[in-house]
Amino acid sequence: MPPSFQSLSVDAHGLALHARQRHPGGSPAVVFLHGWLDHSHSFDFLAEHLPDSWRLVLLDFRGMGRSAWLPRGAHYQFADHLVDVEAVLRATGLEAAHLVGHSLGGIVATAYAAARPSRVLSLSLIESLGPTGGPPENALARLRGFLEDLERAPNRKRYSTVEAAAARLRENNPTLPERAAFHLARHGTELEEEGLVFSFDPAHRRRFGSSYDDAQWLAISAGVTCPVQLIRGDNGFPFFEEERAQARLAALRCTRPPLVVPGGHHVHMEQPEALARALVEFIQPVR
Numbered sequence: 001m002p003p004s005f006q007s008l009s010v011d012a013h014g015l016a017l018h019a020r021q022r023h024p025g026g027s028p029a030v031v032f033l034h035g036w037l038d039h040s041h042s043f044d045f046l047a048e049h050l051p052d053s054w055r056l057v058l059l060d061f062r063g064m065g066r067s068a069w070l071p072r073g074a075h076y077q078f079a080d081h082l083v084d085v086e087a088v089l090r091a092t093g094l095e096a097a098h099l100v101g102h103s104l105g106g107i108v109a110t111a112y113a114a115a116r117p118s119r120v121l122s123l124s125l126i127e128s129l130g131p132t133g134g135p136p137e138n139a140l141a142r143l144r145g146f147l148e149d150l151e152r153a154p155n156r157k158r159y160s161t162v163e164a165a166a167a168r169l170r171e172n173n174p175t176l177p178e179r180a181a182f183h184l185a186r187h188g189t190e191l192e193e194e195g196l197v198f199s200f201d202p203a204h205r206r207r208f209g210s211s212y213d214d215a216q217w218l219a220i221s222a223g224v225t226c227p228v229q230l231i232r233g234d235n236g237f238p239f240f241e242e243e244r245a246q247a248r249l250a251a252l253r254c255t256r257p258p259l260v261v262p263g264g265h266h267v268h269m270e271q272p273e274a275l276a277r278a279l280v281e282f283i284q285p286v287r
Contacts, residue, residue, distance in 0.1 A: 004022065005020040005021065005022045005047075005056075005058070006020065006021055006022075006024075007019070007020055007066075008020065008021055008088075008091060008092070010059075010084075010087050010088050010091040011087060011091065012062065012083055012084055012086075012087035013083065013087070015062055015067075015068050015070070016067070016068040017059065017060060017061075017062060017067040017068065017084055017087060017088065018040075018059075018060045018065055018066035018067045019040070019057060019058060019059045019060065019088050019091070019092075020040055020057070020058045021055070021056065021057050021058075021092065022047065022054075022055070022056040022057075023052065023053070023054065023055050023056065024055060024092070025055070026052075026053050026054050026055035026056075027053070027054070027055060028054060028055070028097075028098055028121070028283055028284075029054075029055040029057065029092075029094050029096075029097040029098065030050075030054055030055065030056055030057070030097060030098045030099075030100060030279075030283065031057045031058075031059065031085070031088065031089070031094070031097045031098070031099050031100070032047075032056065032057065032058045032059065032100045032101075032102075032105070033059060033061070033081075033085065033099065033100070033101040033102070033104075033105030033106070033108055033109050034058075034059075034060070034061065034064070034065070034102055034103075034104075034105050035102045035103030035104050035105055035127075035265075035266075036103060036104040036204070037064060037198070037200050037204060038064065038065075038102070038103075038184065038188070039060050039064055039065030039066070039184075039187060039188050039199070039200075040058035040059060040060050040065055041058075041065075041183065041184070041187035041188070042102065042183075042184060042266065042268070042269060043058050043100075043102075043268065044183065044187075045180075045183070045268070045269050045272035046268050046269070046272040046275050046276055046279075048272065049272050049273050049275075049276035049277075050276050050279065050280070051280065057088060057092055057094075057097070059084060059085070059088045061081050061084050061104075061105075061108075062076070062080060062081070062084055063076055063200060063201035063203065063204055064199075064200045064201070064204065065187075065188070065199065065200070066199065067084075069201040069203075070201065070203070074203075075203070075206070075209075076201075076203060076204055076206075076208075077208065078107075078108075078111075078131075078208060078211070079111075081104075081108040082108060082111055082112050082115060084108075085099075085108060085109075085112045086112075086116070089119060094119075095119065096118065096119045096120065096121050097119070097120070097121060098120075098121045098122045098123075098124070098283050099112065099113060099120055099122070099123055099124070100124040100126065100279065101123075101124070101125055101126065101128055102126040102127060102128065102266075102268060103126070103127050103128050103237075103265065104128075105126075105128070106125035106126060106127070106128020106129075107128055107130055107131055109123055109125065109128075110123065110125065110128075110130065110220070110221060110224060110252070111220055113223075113224045113225075113226055114220045114221065114222075114223030114224050115223070117223065117224065117225040117226065120224075120226050121226055122226050122227045122228070122229075122282065122283055123224060123226055123227070123228045123229070123252075124228075124229050124231065124278075124279055124282060124283070125228065125229070125230045125231065126231045126232075126267065126268050126275070127231070127232055127233060127236045127237060127265050127266075127267060128230075129230065129239045129240070129245060129248050129249070130212075130217045130221065130248050131211055131212050131217060132240070133211035133212045133213045133214070133216075133217065134213060134214070135213060135214070136213050138211075138213070139210070139213075142207065142208070142209065142210065142211060143209055143210075145207040146206065146207050146208065146209035147209075149205075149206040149207050150206070152206075154202035154203060155202060156197045156198070156202055157197070157198075158192070158194045158195035158196065158197060159189070159195055159196040159197070160195055160196070161196070162182065162185050162186050162189060162196065163182065163185075164196075165185040165188075165189050165196055165198065166178070166181040166182040166184070166185035166186075167181070168185075169181045169184055169185055173264070173265060173266070175233075175235050175236075175263070175264025175265060175266075176264065176265075176266055176269075177269070177270055179269075180266055180269035180270065183269070184269075185198075188200070214244065214247075217248070217251075218247060218248065218251045219251075221248060221251035221252045222251045222252075224252050224253070227282070228252045228253070228254040228256075229254070229256050229259065229278070229282045230249065230254060230256075230258040230259070231258070231259045231261060231267070231268075231275060231278055232258050232259070232260050232261070232267070233260075233261060233262070233263035233264050233265060233266075233267030233270070233271075234260050234261065234262050234263065235262075235263060235264045236263070236264055236265045236267060237265045256282075259278055261274050261275065261278075
């Protein structure tokens, strides 16, 4: 029987984050970072197919999953998530680890690997190749959008059942299979008096006031020194035109061709066995 996960409370400079760990004495150590508005349970299907001997750490980013929210009136910024990664490494006593990131988690993993190259042994990016900040002329519109979003009241829609919440997830992401949507909704909702609500902080829906343009992201990516692999779903989210995608892979010095697996944006939930094989083949030689 595979080892079970244990919950951890992680102190991120006073903010309580939630993480789950399996086989704390195992090796290699692999830290998983989920996508926007998701949570650590998005990796459950994948974890079932990874070696029992591996040490797995699954983090809930601040304001998502079971991690604490920022105080009302505070704003989430991209760099905050690097603090989350540093905090979970500190809490688990890991000097270095392999990072696996899906979507937003992959962007965070890339930035962290560039900022702390000695602490990242390898980088596996699932449906993730950097932010879509675009050209510098987008900066003004982004600032205006950030201020506009502050005027909108947070909206936490109520659902009568987990199935109804799962159906809502599939409306936003039609490629998400029913089984995956139900799993995300089951672990990503909480009961209030008037029904179920998603557990993420609705403030995460506000637009950031700033983002990286292509030149800045290429400069950050060039700071990554560890091996990198990219895994995509053949029906996943479109990244960029080929020239921009190749430039980003080149900046990461990613010599492996992207692995394309049948599936959508949550391909790791659709094809967990295939993703697990890819991670084992990639991570095992690096340990």
